Amino acid sequence: AQSVTQLGSHVSVSEGALVLLRCNYSSSVPPYLFWYVQYPNQGLQLLLKYTTGATLVKGINGFEAEFKKSETSFHLTKPSAHMSDAAEYFCAVTKYNNNDMRFGAGTRLTVKP
């Protein structure tokens, strides 16, 4: 069975500071990994994905994540936080042969001026 654990339900950073949101996964087969962002009263927007190939993945809005198989991690980073980055972030995992996507509990990012 696949699962995702997001470490830290709340993360607070200052504007301009590094953003690091942690995600560890469990999967019996090579995983497909995703980060989604959710703004209040909206659906989920894809930030980036890892399926195969390069382990460092770049996404929208300056975010990137690195797939580390040895650490079963897929942490999300952004060098410099912006006020507009304040939102809920979800890490998710699925398998190549289905669309049953398993989400973490989410991390709420707060950006202080």
Next chain:
Amino acid sequence: DAGVTQSPTHLIKTRGQQVTLRCSPISGHKSVSWYQQVLGQGPQFIFQYYEKEERGRGNFPDRFSARQFPNYSSELNVNALLLGDSALYLCASSPSATGESQPQHFGDGTRLSIL
């Protein structure tokens, strides 16, 4: 191009009632999945439909059912509503049924409140 559209956006029901939620996928997408997101939690997988057939089911009771129509739109039905069914219901579409076709594109959801 239109994204995934869901209707209605908000719904209020009372315990024991039945509800139908609707989803129109992105044009050309044949797979539709439904998720339940309880406040403060991540989305949980309910169903996946592809080419009008159920391809996956999450750990939800039989009160939850769904179907997909020839135009690939979908409905989620919930019978005998309970207070615990209050949640944001998200629909996602993708071109096919497998992970290779990711990512899934999500609608803005239907917020269901049970009184």
